[in-house]
Every structure is written in structure tokens, then in C-alpha cells.
Amino acid sequence: MHPNALLDCCTELLKQVLKFDHPADMVVSRYFREMRLGPRERATVAETIYGVLRKKNLYTYLAQHGSGVPERRLAILGFAAPRDFLYGALTEQEEDWLSRCDQVKPADLMELHRHNLPQWLVEPLKSQLGEDFWPLVESLNAPAGLDLRVNTLKDKRAEVQKELAKAGIKTVATPYSPWGLRLADKPQLANVDAFKRGAIEVQDEGSQLLALLVDAKRGEMVVDFCAGAGGKTLALGASMRTTGRLYAFDTSAHRLAALKPRLARSGLSNVHPVAIAHERDDRIKRLAGKIDRVLVDAPCSGLGTLRRNPDLKWRHNPKAIEELTAKQTAILQSAARLVKPGGRLVYATCSILREENEAIAEAFSAANPDFQVVEAAPLLTHIGVEHADKLCRGPYLRLWPYLHQTDGFFAAVWQKA
Numbered sequence: 001m002h003p004n005a006l007l008d009c010c011t012e013l014l015k016q017v018l019k020f021d022h023p024a025d026m027v028v029s030r031y032f033r034e035m036r037l038g039p040r041e042r043a044t045v046a047e048t049i050y051g052v053l054r055k056k057n058l059y060t061y062l063a064q065h066g067s068g069v070p071e072r073r074l075a076i077l078g079f080a081a082p083r084d085f086l087y088g089a090l091t092e093q094e095e096d097w098l099s100r101c102d103q104v105k106p107a108d109l110m111e112l113h114r115h116n117l118p119q120w121l122v123e124p125l126k127s128q129l130g131e132d133f134w135p136l137v138e139s140l141n142a143p144a145g146l147d148l149r150v151n152t153l154k155d156k157r158a159e160v161q162k163e164l165a166k167a168g169i170k171t172v173a174t175p176y177s178p179w180g181l182r183l184a185d186k187p188q189l190a191n192v193d194a195f196k197r198g199a200i201e202v203q204d205e206g207s208q209l210l211a212l213l214v215d216a217k218r219g220e221m222v223v224d225f226c227a228g229a230g231g232k233t234l235a236l237g238a239s240m241r242t243t244g245r246l247y248a249f250d251t252s253a254h255r256l257a258a259l260k261p262r263l264a265r266s267g268l269s270n271v272h273p274v275a276i277a278h279e280r281d282d283r284i285k286r287l288a289g290k291i292d293r294v295l296v297d298a299p300c301s302g303l304g305t306l307r308r309n310p311d312l313k314w315r316h317n318p319k320a321i322e323e324l325t326a327k328q329t330a331i332l333q334s335a336a337r338l339v340k341p342g343g344r345l346v347y348a349t350c351s352i353l354r355e356e357n358e359a360i361a362e363a364f365s366a367a368n369p370d371f372q373v374v375e376a377a378p379l380l381t382h383i384g385v386e387h388a389d390k391l392c393r394g395p396y397l398r399l400w401p402y403l404h405q406t407d408g409f410f411a412a413v414w415q416k417a
């Protein structure tokens with residue numbers, strides 16, 4: 001495709017994505033369904049869009065000094081292809097403007113153009129992280145890698161690693177999760193035999209650690225309260241060696257439907273997906289006090305996944321966070337009713353904000369003296385996670401992209417008296 005046609009695609013798609021009325025991945029997928037682009041062109045367009053979303057403050061600032069359609073200037077700044085190729089699309093005026101942009105030194109920029117965050121997010125993160133604010137920002141503005149979870153019901157990690165290597169797919173064992181393999185590149189996995197037979201699933205190491213914290217055992221009754229498309233359900237089911245009963249609840253039947261083909265590959269027969277109306281659904285009441293382990297992977301801002309979903313920082317606002325925290329409180333309180341005496345409750349998010357994490361856990365502990373906080377680090381050590389103390393702050397699991405090369409995650413664990 002001619003570079004100008006590709007730049008036009010990026011410009012057109014940016015116009016749609018920057019309205020922020022739908023998640024960027026949804027808008028990008030819809031565009032790709034409508035437009036006939038080859039795999040390499042798709043990759044360039046998608047990387048350009050995500051690059052612009054990551055550095056929107058900086059690029060908007062630089063773009064205000066050029067001429068022509070603003071989204072085209074943003075697309076030029078974020079264009080994810082070699083410069084020589086890009087020059088084939090540019091007018092002389094655009095080339096001049098781009099070379100002036102290249103000369104801008106980071107040290108001369110305002111903070112706002114360096115951190116590329118909305119202002120409402122800056123203060124909470126700075127007060128939480130101090131000097132670590134800038135390493136965090138840098139990590140959030142870089143693309144994420146890809147991890148696999150080996151389905152230990154089917155295969156051993158070392159065997160799968162060898163098999164993938166034979167197929168030309170390089171991986172290393174994840175440093176913390178005993179189930180994980182980190183991919184060196186981003187290969188197509190759909191036709192890989194290990195994927196087709198359910199021996200591997202794509203799952204960030206952080207998500208694997210949340211499932212490990214639940215430590216679901218053979219023959220138990222377990223609930224994954226916000227199961228979604230079942231990323232953690234599958235890990236819990238394998239940990240239970242497909243025995244006992246594992247309920248996968250979610251208010252979205254659509255998300256639960258996406259669990260079906262994954263379940264079929266996984267070889268699990270102990271999973272019961274149930275679409276619930278809300279967190280106080282009658283079907284939940286019937287299970288009150290009967291469940292050994294409950295995971296609440298709560299709906300959250302997703303701000304721990306900005307490496308993958310950079311649009312989230314522009315789509316959220318303080319009011320949305322407030323609404324989410326009310327929902328998280330209500331879901332956790334309802335889910336807690338399921339736990340039987342001596343049972344375990346785990347609350348988790350993929351957010352990096354205190355309000356959605358420690359604040360929710362502390363309020364729950366204060367309101368529920370029959371639930372005792374259990375320290376996450378010794379629990380993880382006990383199940384074979386190395387250096388677990390590096391993953392925790394206080395009693396909670398706290399994962400950060402700049403420290404652990406995972407998405408940002410939080411988890412609190414309680415035992416019911």
C-alpha cells in the first residue's frame with residue numbers, strides 16, 4: 001500500500017477513536033472489518049493509533065504548530081513505520097514541520113507533555129508513588145509484552161516451552177508464576193497446536209498470580225464472582241484438577257459466552273457459568289455460607305492495563321471512578337456472603353488507584369470483623385512463588401509494570417472466622 005494511503009487510514013481511524021465514545025480496541029476491530037488491509041498494514045495502523053493514544057498530550061501540543069487536518073499530524077507523529085517510508089507520504093511543508101518537532105528536547109517540555117496523563121490522575125499517582133511516578137509513567141507509555149499460562153491439567157511448563165521452541169516460538173519462564181511463559185515476540189497463536197489443544201492460554205503473569213492467591217483445591221466449591229470471559233476461571237479450574245464445583249458468575253451473558261470455546265479447549269468439566277442479574281441475585285443467595293473460596297475480580301478502571309489500553313486514561317474521569325468504587329464495595333459485600341466459615345475471599349482489580357484498591361479493602365475489613373486479612377506474601381511463598389515479598393505492599397499483592405513487568409494489579413485476601 002502507498003504510504004499516503006496508509007497514513008490516510010490512520011488519519012481516518014484516529015478521527016473515530018479520538019471521539020472516545022467506544023473503547024479503542026472495539027473501534028479498531030470494526031474499522032479492520034470494514035477495510036481490506038493486509039496483516040502488516042493492520043499492524044502499522046493499530047500501532048500508530050495506540051502510539052498516539054499513549055502520547056496524546058505531547059503530540060497534540062506538537063501538532064498545533066503544523067497545518068492541515070490535525071488528526072493527520074497526530075498520525076504522522078505516531079506513525080509506526082520506518083521514516084523513509086513515511087517521507088513517501090509527506091509534503092515538503094510536513095517534512096519541515098516534522099524535522100522541527102524532532103528537534104524539541106524532552107527537558108524543554110512541560111510536565112504535562114512528558115507524562116501524557118490527564119491532570120486528575122497525576123496527583124493521586126504522585127502522592128502514592130513519590131519518585132517512582134516517572135518510572136511508572138514510562139512503563140505505562142510503552143507497549144506490553146505477551147504472557148502465556150500453561151494449562152497444568154494438560155502439560156508441564158517445561159514441555160510446552162520445548163514444544164513451542166520447536167515451532168519457532170521463543171519464550172522464557174515467567175519469574176513469579178510457576179504456570180507462565182513470556183513470549184519474546186507476538187506470534188499468531190490460533191494455529192499453534194499447544195493452543196488448539198488447550199495447553200496454553202494468553203494471560204498476563206499478574207492475572208496468573210491473582211488466580212494463584214485463591215489457591216483453589218481439589219474437590220472444593222469455588223466461585224469466580226466476576227468471571228467475564230473466564231481468564232481466571234480457567235486457571236482456577238486447572239488448579240482444582242477439574243474436580244469439585246466452580247461457578248463462573250457474571251452480569252454479562254455476552255462475556256460469559258466467550259468463555260465457552262475456551263472451556264472446550266481447556267478440558268475442564270467442573271465449571272458452571274451463570275449469568276446473574278446483579279450482585280444480589282437469588283441464585284447467589286442460595287449458595288450463601290457454602291463456598292470454600294470466592295474470587296471477586298471486580299469491574300474497575302483498568303488503569304493498570306494502560307500499556308494495552310491507553311485510551312482508558314482519556315475515557316475515565318473522577319466521577320466514573322467514584323461510581324466504580326460504589327459498585328466494587330457492593331459487589332465485594334455481596335460476594336462475601338458466599339464464603340463459608342474458614343473459607344477464603346480474594347478481592348482483585350487491574351487498577352493502580354488507591355481508591356479502587358486499599359481503600360475498598362480497608363473499608364471492607366472495618367465493616368466485617370468476621371473477615372481477617374491474610375498476608376499475601378507468605379501465601380504465595382507457600383505455593384511456590386519465588387520472591388513473593390517483592391510483589392506485596394503491606395498485606396496486599398501490588399503489581400506494577402515498572403517493577404514486575406506485569407500489568408498493574410491489586411489483591412487483598414481474607415479468611416472468614
Ligand SMILES: C[S@@+](CC[C@H](N)C(=O)[O-])C[C@H]1O[C@@H](n2cnc3c(N)ncnc32)[C@H](O)[C@@H]1O
Nearest residue numbers: 226227228230231232250251252279297298299
Ligand atoms: C475485571 S472484569 C473480569 C475479568 C475476568 N475475571 C477475567 O479474568 O478475564 C470484571 C467483570 O465484572 C463483571 N461485572 C460487572 N458488574 C458485576 C456484578 N454486579 N456482578 C458480577 N459481575 C459483574 C463485568 O461484566 C466484567 O466481566
